[in-house]
Amino acid sequence: MEIDRPDGRTQNQLRPLACSRNILNRAHGSARWSQGDTIVLAAVYGPKAGTKKNENPEKASIEVIWKPKTGQVGKAEKEYELILRRTLQSICVLTINPNTTTSVTLQVVNDDGSLLPCAINAACAALVDAGIPLKHLAVAICCSLTGSGSVVLDPSKLEEQKMEAFMYLVFPNSVHSVLPEGSLHVDGEPMEHGIITSVTHGVMSVDDYLHCLERGHAASARISDFLRRSLQSQALGNPSKAA
């Protein structure tokens, strides 16, 4: 089931990734992540003293502020904030700096589809830049399902409108390990097979979902490699790009 994509990509092909870190002077950590024409700027401030009401003061808390490109913050943006906050909470080690708040601000620079995954990747890179203790990294990907049932990765805005259903998946990155099995195992499965976040829109069958999961996971390995390379090279302070 080959389908044509407006930009001539194959179904599994991602748009070019780019990531630069430490680009804002006043933020404690910042990153700009782009997937094709979707660009998100993330800034991390903190850890700051104190947590908000209703938060557990024995743990660090994370707040997420979403700044849309235009217009006011609506329900969709509030939902994005919530998803992001839950995702980031699960990758951060919250017990190291108790009773502190780390705020992550995301500014949408341009939206050309797959916005939330792009924002999650940006936020993750910014957290690393700020030196916030993390259990592991997170890589996010958008998979979409066409009417004919084929899976398309990283859709652009134009493609997104034509899709039957789409899902945002967040996976742990593939880690380098000294353990003989090569990686950490949780309940007999390699850790990078875990899912941190899964958000679905539209109607899809269980088989389609599992198919998406498999394809998304395969693609996340590529993003994970890119993230690792960009984090490793940027100790030298030069931005990295991948085609």
Added chain:
Amino acid sequence: MDGKPLTSPASFIDQMVVPGDVVLDLSSMANQTIKLGGGLRQDSDAISVMKAGKLKFSRPNKYWVESSQKRYVPCVEDTVLGVVVDSKADNFLVDIKGPALAFLPVLAFEGGTRRNIPKFEVGSLLYVRVVKASAGMNPELSCTDASGKAAEFGILKDGYMFETSTGVSRMLLSSPTCPVLEALGKKLSFEIAVGLNGRVWVNAGSTSMIILVANAIMSSESLSGTKQKIMVENLLRRFQ
């Protein structure tokens, strides 16, 4: 046996690591007593990384991840530069760029008694030592060394303080003297105080000299040793 296991983990040392990497496996190590520094955590037998940076190892058994941040997390025995924010009856409240304000007890000075409490105005810059830094408490500072002497701690008058990253401060404090300070020190005479929290204070005979030293340090972060020397020489040539 120097604590280094016989399997491959040596390959991680002096390499860039990212959060989640498992760098040591305790079950395969002969000497299981190791010291973990910043950026590492223990998860049963696996030692994994929490921050992106370079994994360092120091004989016999110390491991840590070296990274550079704009934010400081207080650690006991660090010397830092703090700014007085407020003064209370028993403590001065000092900002050390950490998550919480630090307390400097009014008696934590050489020969400090209730009679001779020093007066610091809000905004004074102090060179202090961190004596307590436990989670959930405000860190505590002291203006004396471990034996109660004033040593070099205390207020820094005049001069200019600027903020850099923790990586730069560590580079400036490293021994042998880092190339940028060595090159500057050959031509100019100036006073410098470096806090591990990324604050640097410079004082010299003239304002232009202070600015030159500050600029040289701030632009040295991403440069290698020889490049730092060239950069300093260029700055000095323009200065003279």
